[in-house]
Amino acid sequence: MLSSKIVGIGRYVPEDIFTNDDLTKYMDTSDEWIQERTGIKERRYAKKHEETTSTMGLAASKIAIERAGINKEDIDFIIFATLSPDYYFPGCGVLLQRQLGITKTEIGALDIRNQCSGFVYGLSVADQFIKSGMYKNILLVGSEMHSMGLDFSTEGRGVTVLFGDGAGAVVLQATEEKDKGVLTTHLHSDGTHAEELAMINPGSHGGYFLGKEDFGYPETDDPGGVFVTQKMIDEEMLAPNMTGQLVFKTAVTKFPKVINEALATCGYKSEDIDLLVPHQANLRISQFVQKLLKLRDDQVYNNIQRYGNTTAASIPIALCEAWEEGKVKENDLICLAAFGSGFTWGSALIRW
Numbered sequence: 001m002l003s004s005k006i007v008g009i010g011r012y013v014p015e016d017i018f019t020n021d022d023l024t025k026y027m028d029t030s031d032e033w034i035q036e037r038t039g040i041k042e043r044r045y046a047k048k049h050e051e052t053t054s055t056m057g058l059a060a061s062k063i064a065i066e067r068a069g070i071n072k073e074d075i076d077f078i079i080f081a082t083l084s085p086d087y088y089f090p091g092c093g094v095l096l097q098r099q100l101g102i103t104k105t106e107i108g109a110l111d112i113r114n115q116c117s118g119f120v121y122g123l124s125v126a127d128q129f130i131k132s133g134m135y136k137n138i139l140l141v142g143s144e145m146h147s148m149g150l151d152f153s154t155e156g157r158g159v160t161v162l163f164g165d166g167a168g169a170v171v172l173q174a175t176e177e178k179d180k181g182v183l184t185t186h187l188h189s190d191g192t193h194a195e196e197l198a199m200i201n202p203g204s205h206g207g208y209f210l211g212k213e214d215f216g217y218p219e220t221d222d223p224g225g226v227f228v229t230q231k232m233i234d235e236e237m238l239a240p241n242m243t244g245q246l247v248f249k250t251a252v253t254k255f256p257k258v259i260n261e262a263l264a265t266c267g268y269k270s271e272d273i274d275l276l277v278p279h280q281a282n283l284r285i286s287q288f289v290q291k292l293l294k295l296r297d298d299q300v301y302n303n304i305q306r307y308g309n310t311t312a313a314s315i316p317i318a319l320c321e322a323w324e325e326g327k328v329k330e331n332d333l334i335c336l337a338a339f340g341s342g343f344t345w346g347s348a349l350i351r352w
C-alpha cells in the first residue's frame with residue numbers, strides 16, 4: 001500500500017513588512033481595531049512589479065526540493081494553489097515549471113482555485129495520485145500576492161487589513177511505510193454563498209447572478225463582451241468583497257466539524273493531535289476552534305500575527321515555520337484544516 005509523505009517543506013515571505021500603523025496612512029483604521037478583531041500585527045507585501053505569485057512559489061519550492069533531497073528533475077507533477085495568479089491564464093503551475101527549468105520532462109502542472117482551502121484540496125489531489133501509483137514526487141505549492149489586488153482606500157478596509165503575501169511549498173513522496181504520511185483528507189463545499197467572499201471582476205458573469213447591478217458593459221453589435229469595463233475601474237469594482245460576519249460564523253462551525261470528521265475516520269480524538277495547523281484566517285477564529293476542541297496552546301500553531309491571511313499559502317507557511325521551530329517531529333499527528341471563499345473547506349491528518 002502506498003501513501004504520501006511530506007519529505008521537504010519550504011516557505012518564502014517577502015522582505016517588506018507593513019504594520020497596522022502603516023495601513024493608517026492609506027485608510028481610516030487603527031492598530032487597536034485590527035489587533036482586537038483579527039490578532040494581526042503586521043503582514044508582508046511583495047515588491048510590486050518585481051515579484052509575482054509564481055516567483056514567490058519558486059522561492060518556496062527551491063527550499064522544499066532541497067530539503068527533500070531530490071533533484072528538480074525527479075518531480076513528476078506540479079500542483080499550484082492560488083487565487084491571485086500572475087495571469088488570468090495560463091495558471092502559475094506552468095510558470096513555476098518554466099522557472100524551475102524542468103520543461104524538458106514535460107510533467108503535468110495543475111492549478112487549483114480553491115482560495116483558502118487550496119492547499120488542503122491540493123494535498124488531497126496529490127495524495128490520490130501518489131496512492132494510485134501514478135506519481136512518486138509531487139510538488140505542491142500555495143502562493144498569494146494579494147497586495148496587487150486590494151483596495152487600500154477606507155472603503156476596502158474590511159478586507160484589505162486581513163491579507164498578506166507569501167508562499168509555501170511541499171514535496172510529497174510515495175512511501176510504503178505503514179501508518180505514515182497523509183492518513184486521510186476531507187473536502188467540502190457549499191456554493192450558496194459564493195459571492196459573500198469573492199472577487200467577481202474581471203469575469204465572464206455579465207451580471208448574471210447579481211440581479212440588476214450595473215457593471216457598465218458597453219453595448220456592441222458583435223457577439224463579444226469584455227471582462228473589464230471603464231465603470232469597474234472608475235468605481236473600484238475590481239477588488240475582493242466579504243461579508244465578514246457570515247464568513248466568521250460559518251468558519252467557526254465548519255472548522256471543528258471537518259477536523260472531527262478526519263479524527264473520527266482514523267479513530268482519533270482531539271487530544272491525540274500533536275499540532276493543529278489551521279488556515280490563518282483570523283486569530284479569533286483559530287482561538288474559537290481551539291476552545292471548542294479543548295486543545296492546549298501548544299497543540300495549535302498560529303502565525304497570522306506576523307503575516308496576516310495568506311490564503312492558499314497560509315497552511316504551508318505555518319507548517320514550515322512550525323517544523324523549523326521543532327514543533328513538528330517524527331511520528332507526530334498533524335492536523336491541517338481550512339475554510340474560505342466558495343465556501344470551501346477541508347481537513348487532513350498526517351502522521352509525520
Ligand code: UT7
Nearest residue numbers: 029030033037116157158161244245247248281282339340
Ligand atoms: O479565510 C477566510 C477569510 N476571511 C475570514 O476569515 C474573515 C472572517 N471575518 C472576520 O474576521 C471579521 O468579520 C472581520 C475581522 C473581517 C470584521 O470584524 P467584525 O467584528 O465582523 O466587524 P464588522 O464587519 O461587523 O464591522 C464593525 C465595524 C463597522 O463599523 P460600524 O458600521 O459599526 O460603524 C465597520 O465599518 O468596524 C468597521 N470596520 C473597521 N474599522 C476600522 C471594518 N473594517 C475596519 C477596519 N478598521 N479595518
